[in-house]
Amino acid sequence: MAEDDFVLVEGLNINFAIPGGTLHAVRDASFGIAKGETLCIVGESGSGKSMTALGLMGLLPSNAQRSARRLRVGGHDLMAMSRQQLSDLRGSEMAMIFQEPMTSLNPCYTVGNQMAETLVRHRGVPWRSALITARDWLERVGIPPSAGRLDQYPHQLSGGLRQRVMIAMMLMCEPKLIIADEPTTALDVTIQAQVLHLLARLQREMGITMIFITHDLGVVSRIADRIAVMYAGQIVETGTTREVLTDAQHPYTRGLLDCVPVPGKTQRGAALGTIPGTVPSLIGRLDGCGFAGRCRHAAPACLTGLTALAERDNGRQVRCLFAPATLWGRA
Amino acid sequence: MTIEYHNKARPPVLELRDVSRSFQVKAGVFAPKRTLQAVRGVTLDIRRGDVLALVGESGCGKTTLARLLMGVLEPSQGEILFNGQPISGRPVMERSRHLQAVFQDPYSSLNPRKTIGNIVSLPLRVHRQGDAATIRRRTVEMMDMVGLPPRFFDSYPNQLSGGQRQRVAIARALILKPEIVICDEPTSALDVSVQSQILNLLMELRRELNLTYVLISHNLAVIEHMATQVAVMYLGRIVEAGDGGQIFAAPRHPYTQALLASVMTPGSGLGIPQIDLGVTFPNALDPPSGCAFHPRCSHALARCSQLAPPVIDDAKGRVECHLPMVTDVVNSPA
Numbered sequence: 001m002a003e004d005d006f007v008l009v010e011g012l013n014i015n016f017a018i019p020g021g022t023l024h025a026v027r028d029a030s031f032g033i034a035k036g037e038t039l040c041i042v043g044e045s046g047s048g049k050s051m052t053a054l055g056l057m058g059l060l061p062s063n064a065q066r067s068a069r070r071l072r073v074g075g076h077d078l079m080a081m082s083r084q085q086l087s088d089l090r091g092s093e094m095a096m097i098f099q100e101p102m103t104s105l106n107p108c109y110t111v112g113n114q115m116a117e118t119l120v121r122h123r124g125v126p127w128r129s130a131l132i133t134a135r136d137w138l139e140r141v142g143i144p145p146s147a148g149r150l151d152q153y154p155h156q157l158s159g160g161l162r163q164r165v166m167i168a169m170m171l172m173c174e175p176k177l178i179i180a181d182e183p184t185t186a187l188d189v190t191i192q193a194q195v196l197h198l199l200a201r202l203q204r205e206m207g208i209t210m211i212f213i214t215h216d217l218g219v220v221s222r223i224a225d226r227i228a229v230m231y232a233g234q235i236v237e238t239g240t241t242r243e244v245l246t247d248a249q250h251p252y253t254r255g256l257l258d259c260v261p262v263p264g265k266t267q268r269g270a271a272l273g274t275i276p277g278t279v280p281s282l283i284g285r286l287d288g289c290g291f292a293g294r295c296r297h298a299a300p301a302c303l304t305g306l307t308a309l310a311e312r313d314n315g316r317q318v319r320c321l322f323a324p325a326t327l328w329g330r331a
Numbered sequence: 332m333t334i335e336y337h338n339k340a341r342p343p344v345l346e347l348r349d350v351s352r353s354f355q356v357k358a359g360v361f362a363p364k365r366t367l368q369a370v371r372g373v374t375l376d377i378r379r380g381d382v383l384a385l386v387g388e389s390g391c392g393k394t395t396l397a398r399l400l401m402g403v404l405e406p407s408q409g410e411i412l413f414n415g416q417p418i419s420g421r422p423v424m425e426r427s428r429h430l431q432a433v434f435q436d437p438y439s440s441l442n443p444r445k446t447i448g449n450i451v452s453l454p455l456r457v458h459r460q461g462d463a464a465t466i467r468r469r470t471v472e473m474m475d476m477v478g479l480p481p482r483f484f485d486s487y488p489n490q491l492s493g494g495q496r497q498r499v500a501i502a503r504a505l506i507l508k509p510e511i512v513i514c515d516e517p518t519s520a521l522d523v524s525v526q527s528q529i530l531n532l533l534m535e536l537r538r539e540l541n542l543t544y545v546l547i548s549h550n551l552a553v554i555e556h557m558a559t560q561v562a563v564m565y566l567g568r569i570v571e572a573g574d575g576g577q578i579f580a581a582p583r584h585p586y587t588q589a590l591l592a593s594v595m596t597p598g599s600g601l602g603i604p605q606i607d608l609g610v611t612f613p614n615a616l617d618p619p620s621g622c623a624f625h626p627r628c629s630h631a632l633a634r635c636s637q638l639a640p641p642v643i644d645d646a647k648g649r650v651e652c653h654l655p656m657v658t659d660v661v662n663s664p665a
Contacts, residue, residue, distance in 0.1 A: 272530055
């Protein structure tokens, strides 16, 4: 994390008041992203990765309580902005793309209508020229203009095409930050590769900073510059893609990497690695390391207090009392 | 612990002979109904102990084929043989003793109002196998086998995690000691760390109970890990089938090559694979002429759009293509 980072999140907490107490969805999340970089947030369901993104965008459900020491995108201090200012910022400066393109497009309006509206809303251009820009953008995302897609409704498009429309719509206002929340999970593998290519190419061309949320370590390894691993609402490890994938320090990251079969490395048919136990409840007072209950290296010290995210040289962070030397020397 | 690949000597337990299935679908409110060929002339042998993986994009007919195997659907054409006997028209009770299924979503495949013991033991009660005490004993044994402690016997599905629920679904499928289990995306609703537990369990049970699996999954890394046999489907046809190791090492159909190239396995510095396929999956109501894959194929020749491709069946497997070839696997492991 550096002062001149494009995105700067410091001490982000997101809580929900629920009948049984307080649900700590995100705890003390801090990360920075340099301009033009891709940060992948990896974690399993319920780890808080989507909430972190929604918290940054200011799109949390109304019963959520958000607090942070600092929340900055570009030059904007998101904590100090009003709802209206945030709403202006979303879609123009920062944009989000979701997992299921069917539910994020309005089925009652044509593709062209929805795309043009973004420009009319944020850039105040006339409807007619917005439609022309929309057509150009469809071409940029690989949808031929001849096909008359602008006049089609979302249900007339395949999943891959819808996600391309979403990407075009998101990029039309030329945002500086995009947050992609599992954008390819609902797509077939061949389409997934195409959509990722497209996203990566446009990101490079336009110098966009990206937060990419996924649980697919394969995708992460192909697109990320840096990785943040989340577990039980906390970031447990960050580092460059190479560092995290080849030299994972946190026992959870190691466990996660062992769980997926890697053709050529994992012996076919051999038993895969597992992480025993289940994710702890995030309700009420949380003490100790969130992973202690499932960690085979856990010691009594892991069960009390708050394990800090220790920063090493070059921005590598690990939230573990023992990582790494003592731990992997023993393993 | 590895999979045995040389299984040609064993007789097929399930044979599909030129099986087709079509549906009548409405094309519009006033439009006449049209015929959709979901499965077109599939011929396939499944041998005892195989893990046969069905691979293909959504809409290619994988699930229809699985439903034909389960007997939920009857083929419009062709024959399915079980141990050499045709199974079309056989009573469901008889089929269900030999063939069971595990579905994708353990949140919707278990009745929320029944206890786990009740869910797992239902097949025994339907088939009237033993008295109450025997059924209870066998249920607890089965639960133990899939790693569910007996204390879950009186629990309800909502008290269990996703992985535990999928164990319940597996226990329910195996309690009648079937020979074949059809697993339709058994782990895609689960988290990575739970997925590996379920895959390990499936492999263990296969060894212990000598099971045959038909595995449907879109996760090709999982398929490469699990499958002894692979059948690649495209628009209702099996375009390539053969030994898993063979297909993953040297795919011959351009579609199989594109599929394998698009697998993203973790490894740093590999980049996003470049897939040479058109964007659109063809309309199944109006399949392309000749080879159904030709509009998306980068190697297509003039004859590909006119003539159905020949079937090449040799020692390396079975492939339907005018130009089958062996190229380097783009996504070779680092």
